[in-house]
Amino acid sequence: MIGAGKMKQYTNVLDKPLSKGRQEVSLSGFAYLFSELVQYNQTQVDNIGELERRLEDAGYAVGVRVLELLCHREKGNRRETRLLGILSFVHSTVWKVLFGKVADSLEKGTEHEDEYMISEKELLVNRFISVPKDMGSFNCGAFVAGIVRGVLDNAGFPAVVTAHFVPVDGQQRPRTTILIKFAEEWLLITNRYYEEKQG
Amino acid sequence: MAAIYSLYIINKSGGLIFYKDYGLQGRMDTNDSLRLASLWHSMHAISQQLSPILGCSGIELLEADTFDLHCFQSLTGTKFFVVSEPGTQNMENLLKHIYELYTDYVLKNPFYEMEMPIRCELFDINLAQSIQKDRVSYLGR
Numbered sequence: 001m002i003g004a005g006k007m008k009q010y011t012n013v014l015d016k017p018l019s020k021g022r023q024e025v026s027l028s029g030f031a032y033l034f035s036e037l038v039q040y041n042q043t044q045v046d047n048i049g050e051l052e053r054r055l056e057d058a059g060y061a062v063g064v065r066v067l068e069l070l071c072h073r074e075k076g077n078r079r080e081t082r083l084l085g086i087l088s089f090v091h092s093t094v095w096k097v098l099f100g101k102v103a104d105s106l107e108k109g110t111e112h113e114d115e116y117m118i119s120e121k122e123l124l125v126n127r128f129i130s131v132p133k134d135m136g137s138f139n140c141g142a143f144v145a146g147i148v149r150g151v152l153d154n155a156g157f158p159a160v161v162t163a164h165f166v167p168v169d170g171q172q173r174p175r176t177t178i179l180i181k182f183a184e185e186w187l188l189i190t191n192r193y194y195e196e197k198q199g
Numbered sequence: 200m201a202a203i204y205s206l207y208i209i210n211k212s213g214g215l216i217f218y219k220d221y222g223l224q225g226r227m228d229t230n231d232s233l234r235l236a237s238l239w240h241s242m243h244a245i246s247q248q249l250s251p252i253l254g255c256s257g258i259e260l261l262e263a264d265t266f267d268l269h270c271f272q273s274l275t276g277t278k279f280f281v282v283s284e285p286g287t288q289n290m291e292n293l294l295k296h297i298y299e300l301y302t303d304y305v306l307k308n309p310f311y312e313m314e315m316p317i318r319c320e321l322f323d324i325n326l327a328q329s330i331q332k333d334r335v336s337y338l339g340r
Contacts, residue, residue: 031307038309128307130320135310172324 024100031128038129038140048138056146056161063150066094079155083182083190086155090148091118098147099124104175114187118148118178119166126176139163141176148178158183202337203293203330204266204282207232208301210314211276213240217317221330225266225282239280243270259291273298293333300325 041054071079074093080086091106095118109115123141131138141163149161159182165174204225208217215236220226227235243257261268267287270280271294279294279301304322305311311319 028307035307035309042309128304128321130304130308130310130322132310132318140309173321 027124027127030124034125034140034143035128037143048135052138052142055140055142056149059143059146059148060150060153061146063147063152064154066098066147067151067154070094070097081156083157083187086152086157087116087180090151094147094151109179112181114182114184116180116182118180119175120178121168121175122173123163123176137165139165139176141178144176145178148180152180158186202284202287202334204284205232206281206297206326206330207236207239207279208297208317209236209240209278209280212314213237214314216315219326239268239270240278243272243278269294271295271298277301287337289333293329296329297326300329 037058038051038055041051041058045051045054067079070089070093071077080089087106092102095101095103103118104121105117105119107117107119109117123144125140125143129140131140145161145163149159152159152161159180161181162179164177164179166177167174203221205218205220205227207215210216213236215233218227218229218232218236247255247257257270257272259270261270262285265285267283267285267290268280269283269290270278271291272278279297281290281294283290300322301317304325305317305319308319308321311317
C-alpha cells in the first residue's frame with residue numbers, strides 16, 4: 001500500500017525500491033474510498049448478484065497485482081506451485097501485507113475435498129459496514145474474495161471464491177468466511193501429476 | 200435508576216434521524232419525538248441570533264426542574280442531544296463519543312443515505328455499549 005510522505009523523493013514510480021518497510025494507510029481514508037467504491041457500483045447494477053460480481057472483479061484486479069509484487073518481494077521471484085503452499089501464502093503473506101495481520105483461520109471444508117475456508121472474525125473491509133436486512137446475505141467481503149481469486153487464478157489454481165457471513169455462538173456479529181472451491185477436474189490433474197512424479 | 204432518558208440525532212434541516220429512549224421517564228411516541236426534534240432545531244437557531252455574545256453557536260445546555268438537555272452540534276450542522284437526569288455530569292464527552300461512533304459506523308457505511316434515518320446495526324451495537332459503559336461509571340460514582 002502507499003506510504004505517506006515518501007512521494008517527494010521518487011518522482012517516478014519505477015524508481016521506487018520494492019522493499020517493504022512499514023507502509024500503512026489511514027483506515028478512515030480506506031474506509032471512505034471503499035464505501036465510495038460500493039456506492040458507485042450500486043448505481044451501476046440492477047440486482048445484488050451483479051453488485052457482488054462487480055466488487056469481486058474489482059478485487060480480482062488487486063489480486064493479480066498483489067501476487068506479482070509479493071512473489072518478487074517476499075519470495076525472490078518464485079511462485080508457489082503446491083496447493084497448500086499457495087493457500088498458506090494467501091492466508092499469511094497476502095493477508096499480512098493487505099490487512100496488517102494473518103487471517104484468523106485456514107481450514108479444509110468438511111463436506112467437500114476441494115473446498116477450503118479462510119475465516120476472519122472481523123474482515124477489515126467490513127469494519128464499519130452494516131448490511132441492511134433487505135439485502136439478504138450480501139457481503140462486501142466479495143471484494144476480498146475477488147482478491148483471493150485473483151491471486152489463485154494467476155498462480156495457476158483456478159477456483160471459485162465467495163464470501164459468506166457465518167453466525168458465531170455467543171457473538172452478536174457473524175464472522176466472514178471466504179470459501180474457496182477449486183475446479184474439480186483441475187484437482188484431479190494435479191494429483192495425478194504429483195503421483196506420477198513420486199511413483 | 201438511569202442517568203440518560205433519551206438520545207436524539209437531528210440532521211441539518213431539523214429532521215429527526217435517530218431516536219432512542221432509555222428507561223421509563225420521558226418516553227415519547229414517534230410523532231412527539233419528531234415534533235420535539237424540529238422544535239429544538241428552531242429554538243437552537245433562534246438562540247444563536249438572540250444571544251448577546253458574538254459568534255454564539257447555540258444552546259449547549261438547557262436546565263429544567265425535571266431534566267437536563269445537553270446538545271452538541273457538529274461542524275456540518277448535525278445535532279446530537281441527550282435528555283438526562285438533572286445534574287448529570289460528563290455528558291459533553293458522551294455526546295462527542297456518540298459523534299465519533301456516528302462518523303465511524305454511519306458515515307463510512309456505503310448503505311447509509313445522507314440526511315436519512317439511521318438504520319445501521321453496528322451503530323446500534325456500539326452505541327448500546329457506550330451507553331452501558333457510561334451507566335456503569337455513573338453508578339460507580
